[in-house]
Amino acid sequence: MRKVPFQESLKIIGRGSVNWVADRPIVVSFEVTDSCTCHCLHCDHGGPRDDSRNLRPVDYRRYMKELRPCVVQVSGGEPLLRPDLVEIVQSIKDGSGLPYTILVSSWTLMTEDLYLKLREAGVDQFSVSLDFPDERHDGFRCYPGLYRHLEDLIPRLAQLGYDDIVLNSCITAENLEEINAIADKAREWGVNLCYSAYSARRTGCRDYLPTTPEQLAAIDAQFHQVESRRDTTNWIVNSPSTLQATRRYFKNSGMPGCKAGHRFLVVTADGALQPCSMQFQRYPLEDRHRMIREFTRNNRCDECYVSIRSYLDKSFPQLLWENVSGFFSVEGR
Ligand SMILES: C[S@@+](CC[C@H](N)C(=O)[O-])C[C@H]1O[C@@H](n2cnc3c(N)ncnc32)[C@H](O)[C@@H]1O
Ligand code: SF4
Ligand code: SF4
Numbered sequence: 001m002r003k004v005p006f007q008e009s010l011k012i013i014g015r016g017s018v019n020w021v022a023d024r025p026i027v028v029s030f031e032v033t034d035s036c037t038c039h040c041l042h043c044d045h046g047g048p049r050d051d052s053r054n055l056r057p058v059d060y061r062r063y064m065k066e067l068r069p070c071v072v073q074v075s076g077g078e079p080l081l082r083p084d085l086v087e088i089v090q091s092i093k094d095g096s097g098l099p100y101t102i103l104v105s106s107w108t109l110m111t112e113d114l115y116l117k118l119r120e121a122g123v124d125q126f127s128v129s130l131d132f133p134d135e136r137h138d139g140f141r142c143y144p145g146l147y148r149h150l151e152d153l154i155p156r157l158a159q160l161g162y163d164d165i166v167l168n169s170c171i172t173a174e175n176l177e178e179i180n181a182i183a184d185k186a187r188e189w190g191v192n193l194c195y196s197a198y199s200a201r202r203t204g205c206r207d208y209l210p211t212t213p214e215q216l217a218a219i220d221a222q223f224h225q226v227e228s229r230r231d232t233t234n235w236i237v238n239s240p241s242t243l244q245a246t247r248r249y250f251k252n253s254g255m256p257g258c259k260a261g262h263r264f265l266v267v268t269a270d271g272a273l274q275p276c277s278m279q280f281q282r283y284p285l286e287d288r289h290r291m292i293r294e295f296t297r298n299n300r301c302d303e304c305y306v307s308i309r310s311y312l313d314k315s316f317p318q319l320l321w322e323n324v325s326g327f328f329s330v331e332g333r
Helices: 006-022 057-067 085-093 112-121 136-141 146-158 176-189 213-228 240-252 285-294 307-312 316-326
Strands: 027-031 071-075 100-105 125-129 165-171 192-197 264-267
Touching (some): 006 316, 027 057, 085 100, 112 146, 146 165, 176 192, 192 240, 192 307
Parallel strands (some): 071 100, 165 192
């Protein structure tokens, strides 16, 4: 995984440290549309939604000024459905290296031209969802032809050499035997890989949550093998401690200690603040501290261990150390 250049790393670490002390979020996820191209079996989105009240690109400046996150996720629904996505990214970046910006997408609508334009606008990391290393991905996402599209496009874009594409694989009861096969695919295509964990909270369906002793043993064995495949390139983006915690999350069917609303939060397509994408209490931008008081301080929800959580449950020194060793440069070369 491409490391962030030295000067930018310093700025991100500096802003992160200030935010940590000032109780501002480290990561903000902008859900830029609720509409989607897919109807994934594990998700509560799917198909078109009312987009009439979506924020405009220029509106994102106000959120950035107030929240000053060091990392932004641009997500949805399917963010590539926004015809003005390049402008949204430009507005979030405002000509500076900050924040580190991750586009989370299914890539149903990605093209080489759009990838280059989004890079130019300031996307630092392209997170592409992949649930299976073959056509079963189409079935799970209810989008025929998607796997072939990814198989054609991803290796071609990886060859450009920017090293900024990460496959994002949500582990479910359906694909847990494919954990290493998905890693094989990432290697074959020349890209990086990040695992995430299924939460039943989105749809209420517990069928996809691995809970049986056999399923938990299979995840342990698969992760054991993943650990042996790490190298100095950081192509497996999750830290060892995050994969350990993911095992615990599945074993206990939950993970307490969530900091949603405080260390990270979601901005909905129409501009409300929400603690996370699966908690729907809405607050105006000016009421962020009320969200911390009312929601975060009383939150007992332990129902997910998605990546945004897995990064920010950590103590600040651990968070800093893992990012410095994985993503940021610490020498001015
Ligand atoms: C909600 S989608 C939004 C961005 C884009 N549409 C995509 O699929 O990448 C972001 C990520 O959430 C994951 N996801 C969807 N439902 C989930 C669930 N129930 N538990 C955990 N992750 C889930 C998806 O696999 C995807 O990687
Ligand atoms: S996971 Fe992403 S692509 Fe699938 S339905 Fe949800 S938002 Fe859409
Ligand atoms: S554990 Fe936290 S991030 Fe996950 S659904 Fe619950 S409140 Fe949201």
